[in-house]
Amino acid sequence: MQNPYSEIFRAPGARGFAAAGFMARLPIAMAPIGIVAMLSQTRGEYWVAGAVSATFALANAFLAPQISRLVDRLGQTRVVVPTTIISVLAFAALIASANQDWPVWTLFASALLAAAMPSMPAMVRARWTEIFRGRPEMNTAFAFESAADELVYIAGASLSVGLSAALFPEAGVAVSTLFLALGSTAFILQRSTEPQVRPVDHGSSGSAIRLGPVQIITFAMIFIGATFATTEVSTVAITKELGQPGTASLVIGVYALGSFVLGIIIGALNLKAPLQRQLAIAVALVALGTLLPLTASTVPALALTVFISGVAISPTFITAFGLIERHVPEAMLTEGITWVTTGIGIGMALGSFAAGAVVDAFGAQNGFWVSVTSGAIALITVLLGQRSLATHECELEGCEAAIPAE
Structure with a gap:
């Protein structure tokens, strides 16, 4: 019996976008807890740390579907590139705000802008669907992605807290931001597997x-x-x-x-x-x-x-x-x-x-x-x-x- 997971990775480009997508989604788990670890050490107030982290998480929950809707209309490259740049720069500003003791409002403003981070799990699953739509292999691909999500939450949170504790307070968020930048860049550079943009008609013009x-x-x-x-x-x-x-x-x-x-x-x-x-x-x-x-x-x-x-x-x-x-x-x-x-x-x-x-x-x-x-x-x-x-x-x-x- 053939290994179904080896079968899905025989598709051209599958290994590359899956690996890049895994790296780019690590910030989903690393950023929220990394913000708490960073600000609790630099500011000494857990309520500020928790509030800024919650601001990022809830804003991202609101923005992510809107960004993904634009992806469906314009394509992954045209949307993921600018939103990732905004998110990376905002995370850099958040790190600077924590390190330089800037006013509290700069923490919340940076967290709001960082929430422009696109939904990489959705982007990766969209590529799998483009390859295996209507075929049994798609169930295997979705299972692999769910397992990858589990690994992200297991490894990401632990890595973020561990870095902040072992190196310096901002380390968790800094490495998370690096993963976002490098992973998203590697993902977008793989144009051959990018889903084509479907025309919007009367049946798909809403949300x-x-x-x-x-x-x-x-x-x-x-x-x-x-x-x-x-x-x-x-x-x-x-x-x-x-x-x-x-x-x-x-x-x-x-x-x-x-x-x-x-x-x-x-x-x-x-x-x-x-x-x-x-x-x-x-x-x-x-x-x-x-x-x-x-x-x-x-x-x-x-x-x-x-x-x-x-x-x-x-x-x-x-x-x-x-x-x-x-x-x-x-x-x-x-x-x-x-x-x-x-x-x-x-x-x-x-x-x-x-x-x-x-x-x-x-x-x-x-x-x-x-x-x-x-x-x-x-x-x-x-x-x-x-x-x-x-x-x-x-x-x-x-x-x-x-x-x-x-």
């Missing part, structure tokens, strides 16, 4: 978020993202309560590892069940898994239950992106994918906030109830949306979905 399936999937992913973030926050709190705070990173790594492993396996299989049913099963497993950490009273038990609860995260992302590809017109694919990643990011931000508040008020273990609630809402959303998410033959052949024109 992708106006499509029912995109709304359903994005809303569900907000709560899936919340379960992800809640588990991280609650794990930190519980390990501290148990007197072993140093084990938090290990437990969180195990959580992501479970998702990574099953995602790789799913990508190697050619599952025949309808994608909307696969999504419902994956989200149901996520929802059921959120109950397990409530039973953990030791670090080993926490690691085991967190590992099991995380295995369905990556399959959920794989099927969600697969459904987006089938329901969104080709002329707005990048924007459609970006809405899903934006939903995940918003969910992570809200989940962290909610879990922190619950932990402060009711104790570390009870933080996991935020995951339970979020998982249940995500499952109900997907189950109620099964009919809208059902893919029809014409969609599989690339027919245009209907969307109201603006």
Whole structure:
């Protein structure tokens, strides 16, 4: 039996844009925590550090779909180049503001401009779709990208904090900015795999978020993202309560590892069940898994239950992106994918906030109830949306979905 992952990388240019895309998306994980690490050391005030980081994350969540919509209209090169330049210069200004003790408003202004960073996961998936549209290999490619996303979050955050602690406060953000500049440049230079710009017609002239399936999937992913973030926050709190705070990173790594492993396996299989049913099963497993950490009273038990609860995260992302590809017109694919990643990011931000508040008020273990609630809402959303998410033959052949024109 041939390795399906070796098969997808035989496509001309695939290795190059996948590697460049991986480097260019590291800032997704490195920048927010790097900003906190940098400003907490240089300013000595955690509220400023957290507020600036949140400003960047939320502004990027708002801007990314708009930037991706321009990408669909104008092409990757014409949009990614200027937005990356703006983001890189803004990160440089943010580093200078922290290092030179400039006024606080310069930190927020720089963070807002840095949020112009384009959604590289969407750009990479758009290239895979251009190569494998309507073929089984696309599921494998999306599985690989979901696994890459997991590695980004595992390695990126740890690398950013480690650099700031070991070298100097600005090191994490500086290296993150370097990755953004070099990765984006290498990605854009590979013009042969850049998706062609599809003409805008009456069926694809509005925003992708106006499509029912995109709304359903994005809303569900907000709560899936919340379960992800809640588990991280609650794990930190519980390990501290148990007197072993140093084990938090290990437990969180195990959580992501479970998702990574099953995602790789799913990508190697050619599952025949309808994608909307696969999504419902994956989200149901996520929802059921959120109950397990409530039973953990030791670090080993926490690691085991967190590992099991995380295995369905990556399959959920794989099927969600697969459904987006089938329901969104080709002329707005990048924007459609970006809405899903934006939903995940918003969910992570809200989940962290909610879990922190619950932990402060009711104790570390009870933080996991935020995951339970979020998982249940995500499952109900997907189950109620099964009919809208059902893919029809014409969609599989690339027919245009209907969307109201603006």
